[in-house]
Amino acid sequence: DGGITQSPKYLFRKEGQNVTLSCEQNLNHDAMYWYRQDPGQGLRLIYYSQIVNDFQKGDIAEGYSVSREKKESFPLTVTSAQKNPTAFYLCASSIDQYTRGSNQPQHFGDGTRLSIL
Amino acid sequence: SQQGEEDPQALSIQEGENATMNCSYKTSINNLQWYRQNSGRGLVHLILIRSNEREKHSGRLRVTLDTSKKSSSLLITASRAADTASYFCATDTQIQGAQKLVFGQGTRLTINP
Numbered sequence: 001d002g003g004i005t006q007s008p009k010y011l012f013r014k015e016g017q018n019v020t021l022s023c024e025q026n027l028n029h030d031a032m033y034w035y036r037q038d039p040g041q042g043l044r045l046i047y048y049s050q051i052v053n054d055f056q057k058g059d060i061a062e063g064y065s066v067s068r069e070k071k072e073s074f075p076l077t078v079t080s081a082q083k084n085p086t087a088f089y090l091c092a093s094s095i096d097q098y099t100r101g102s103n104q105p106q107h108f109g110d111g112t113r114l115s116i117l
Numbered sequence: 118s119q120q121g122e123e124d125p126q127a128l129s130i131q132e133g134e135n136a137t138m139n140c141s142y143k144t145s146i147n148n149l150q151w152y153r154q155n156s157g158r159g160l161v162h163l164i165l166i167r168s169n170e171r172e173k174h175s176g177r178l179r180v181t182l183d184t185s186k187k188s189s190s191l192l193i194t195a196s197r198a199a200d201t202a203s204y205f206c207a208t209d210t211q212i213q214g215a216q217k218l219v220f221g222q223g224t225r226l227t228i229n230p
Contacts, residue, residue, distance in 0.1 A: 004159075006159075031216065034196050035220075042222040048217065103167055104148060110159045111157075113157075113160070
């Protein structure tokens with residue numbers, strides 16, 4: 001079955017530590033996204049990538065970094081500069097709108113819940 | 118920034134009743150999408166309505182879009198316990214070809230058996 005896999009499901013970060021969240025998709029989608037969700041809130045965009053080796057900052061990129069070396073993978077690093085990292089992180093992907101036209105839905109993984117120790 | 122505002126924030130109804138959720142937004146859009154999120158899970162896409170469409174159906178779901186009022190509604194008919202979830206609207210404000218969805222804060226729907 002095609003889909004998006006996020007790991008780990010739960011992650012704990014110590015003071016001053018960087019942690020990396022994994023996101024892998026086998027949907028052959030070009031575009032991938034990272035969102036942050038705080039309790040009782042909607043999603044806020046952290047970073048997005050339209051193609052391999054290219055990514056753009058979203059609305060709340062400070063304290064985060066990403067890479068896109070492979071089409072299937074879009075890992076997110078939460079750095080020590082992110083002072084309030086406790087949240088639910090969601091990865092998504094979609095068909096590239098340049099090649100398939102606009103109006104494409106996003107497909108989501110099941111998230112990683114990050115907490116501070 | 119949050120573009121969408123959803124109303125109500127929480128809704129509790131009896132199984133079999135209809136549930137209506139509303140979404141308002143601020144800027145012009147290409148399309149508006151509705152997603153469902155079960156507790157502790159990712160989002161699942163429900164339905165997409167384009168800016169030139171006024172109404173769309175999918176099974177027990179009916180979505181309307183009024184671009185003059187910048188608002189949309191999601192109607193779930195004959196609700197079931199399994200419909201208990203949070204529902205989010207998201208507007209597509211396309212930037213440089215990359216889709217950039219802006220989500221509302223969601224409506225938490227509880228279906229009582």
